[in-house]
Every structure is written in C-alpha cells, then in structure tokens.
Amino acid sequence: MISALNQLVDLVEEHLAEELDVHGLAGALGTTEYHLRRMFSSLAGMPLSEYVRRRRMTVAAAAVVRGEEDLLSIAVRHGYGSSEAFGRAFRAVHGVGPGDVRRDGGPLRTQPQLRFRLTVEGSIPMDTRLVDRPVFRLAGHAARVPLIHQGVNPHIQEHIAALPQEEHLRLKALGDTEPEGLLQVCDDLDPDGREGSELTYLHAVALARDTPVPDDLDVIEVPAGRWAVFRTSGPHPQALQKTWAATATEWFPAHPWRLRPGPSIVAVLERADDFSTATCELWLPVEPA
Structure with a gap:
C-alpha cells in the first residue's frame, strides 16, 4: 500500500x-x-x-x-x-x-511533494478479528450529516437525541444478528474523507436477510462479505477515533486487506451513563488486497 x-x-x-x-x-x-x-x-x-x-x-x-x-x-x-x-x-x-x-514576490504557501514511509510503532493496541457475514440489513433512522474527524459530531448527537426513548428500546428489540445492539452506521462516505463532506448516518440495528422491517424505518442492504472488527475501550469518542485512525496508519499497511465500499459500523458494547467512556466494536468492510 x-x-x-x-x-x-x-x-x-x-x-x-x-x-x-x-x-x-x-x-x-x-x-x-x-x-x-x-x-x-x-x-x-x-x-x-x-x-x-x-x-x-x-x-x-x-x-x-x-x-x-x-x-x-x-x-x-x-x-x-x-x-x-x-x-x-x-x-x-x-x-x-x-x-x-x-x-x-510573496507571500506563498508551499506544498512539498509527499513521500510515504511505513513506521509501525504499535502505539495503538489493535484488538482485531475477521468475520465473514452473509447478506444482512441495517434498519433504523437515517439523517444526512457532515463528516467531523475529531470529537463528538453534534449533528449525529442531535439526530439521536430527537428519538424518543421508547424508539431506542423498539429498535434494540428488533435486532437479531451481528453486529449486535444499537449501531452507529456511516454510509456514502466521500472516499477522500473530506472534513465537512456529507454522509448518511443511520441509528440502527442489524437484521437477518429475511426478517421483516417496519415500514417507518430506513434500510441499508448489506451484501455478503468479510469484515475487520476492531475492539476499542476508553474515553469516548476519543478512543474510537484513535483506533479508526490507526487502522490506516498501522493495521492496513501491515496486513493483506483493503477497504471495500460499504458502511462502517460502530457497536457500543458497554458505556458509562454519561457516555464519557465506552467499549465499542468498529466494523469495517474488507477484502483481500
């Protein structure tokens, strides 16, 4: 790479x-x-x-x-x-x-020619597993939001907060396959990852292919494929964002996998009441490089 x-x-x-x-x-x-x-x-x-x-x-x-x-x-x-x-x-x-x-004669802002070098420091622990998943669906409530790389995304926060508590419980009861629990799904990302570019955010659960989906929910059809699953734990969302960055700087350059088009999924496994800390799984769609 x-x-x-x-x-x-x-x-x-x-x-x-x-x-x-x-x-x-x-x-x-x-x-x-x-x-x-x-x-x-x-x-x-x-x-x-x-x-x-x-x-x-x-x-x-x-x-x-x-x-x-x-x-x-x-x-x-x-x-x-x-x-x-x-x-x-x-x-x-x-x-x-x-x-x-x-x-x-100026002023000028010079962009030097880039040169990439691989330095794998292992500064971010990468607790990773590879999972093969059949076709499944992601069902929930969608919104178009801007991409924000650091810190809490207030647009996503506002979207989730607007949902009544009973809707979170209804969604959670609908989920019947991996990834389990309430999911934070990002789809239609700009491949360049430009700050401020729009993406589709889906507050969702995963459903098996044949599970009926209520008409009032938005759906993303997910094809069969392999996923790299990264487990993170610590201050939220900082620990998750550090691991996400480390997939590019450390994990992908050192492993024979590449990203394939598809949604990225965050499953929150455990969290503090105020969401200041959390244990999460980051699911990224991959294929052999």
Whole structure:
C-alpha cells in the first residue's frame, strides 16, 4: 500500500495540469480507487484533490515569481482556461493573487511533494478479528450529516437525541444478528474523507436477510462479505477515533486487506451513563488486497 501511494504521488507530479486517472492506476497496482483514496486521505491528512490543488499552485507560483511568461500562459499550462479561473485557484491556496505575487514576490504557501514511509510503532493496541457475514440489513433512522474527524459530531448527537426513548428500546428489540445492539452506521462516505463532506448516518440495528422491517424505518442492504472488527475501550469518542485512525496508519499497511465500499459500523458494547467512556466494536468492510 505504501508503494502504491508513492506511485500515486509520482503520477500527480507527472500530470499536474491534467485529470488524474486514479482508477487506472489503482487497477494497475492491484488495488481499488476507493481504497487508494481512503488511505491517501487518512495518511496525508488531506483529500487527494486538495493535495493536487496545492501542488499545482506551488509549481505555478514558481513560474509566476520567475516572470518569464505572462499569467495567461501560466494559467493554460496548468490546466486553467482563463486568467480569472487561475487567479481564483491561486488565491485560494496562497491567500493573494498571482499579480500580487509577481509584484511583491510573496507571500506563498508551499506544498512539498509527499513521500510515504511505513513506521509501525504499535502505539495503538489493535484488538482485531475477521468475520465473514452473509447478506444482512441495517434498519433504523437515517439523517444526512457532515463528516467531523475529531470529537463528538453534534449533528449525529442531535439526530439521536430527537428519538424518543421508547424508539431506542423498539429498535434494540428488533435486532437479531451481528453486529449486535444499537449501531452507529456511516454510509456514502466521500472516499477522500473530506472534513465537512456529507454522509448518511443511520441509528440502527442489524437484521437477518429475511426478517421483516417496519415500514417507518430506513434500510441499508448489506451484501455478503468479510469484515475487520476492531475492539476499542476508553474515553469516548476519543478512543474510537484513535483506533479508526490507526487502522490506516498501522493495521492496513501491515496486513493483506483493503477497504471495500460499504458502511462502517460502530457497536457500543458497554458505556458509562454519561457516555464519557465506552467499549465499542468498529466494523469495517474488507477484502483481500
């Protein structure tokens, strides 16, 4: 995986002014675009699209400062159809327009070329099991919410709090298969994992394929497949979020598995009354790398 990410970085450099064929590269490297984008954003701390934008404007800024070409020529060479479009992109990265930089020499915000290296420190205990599951369904109450990487997501908190207590009890009684209990389900995630991008959150339980689902519940059909299940315990949600991050930095690079499209599921096994601490299971859909 680390080698694939470095080849992706090299491809970015070779085609800064062009549309990246991430799908084709992923296929040539024996992985998938979905997994490649998810691992890039997790390890780089930014979406691939943002890295490309920053690198493109870093290289363009050098040309602007040199002053050997007019701004329109630089814009076209870097994939922009007009000086105005180039100026907007340039300002979004550097905070000033290309004309200002040509006159004053800055300020500039440089994005160095990334290089990924595998350092497995084992700082996060990874209590993991692999589970093969037949087709099942997730049934519950859905909402579209923004992705927030750190801390409690207030939009999810508000969605859950709006459900009456008897509805939590009804859902829990409906569940009849693994993962057990009330579940926190995230689906339709942006493969780049961009902060603020929308996802579908489902407060749900898991049902066997043939279990009837009440008409008032939203449903996600989950195909048969393998899951990596990570058990976490400690301050909530910090312990869960640290383990989630460690799956990208430590577990996936060291194991012959990759993410496949599908929902991620958190099962809360035990928790304090105020939810300050919890023991959870994080279920991620995987396939052989």
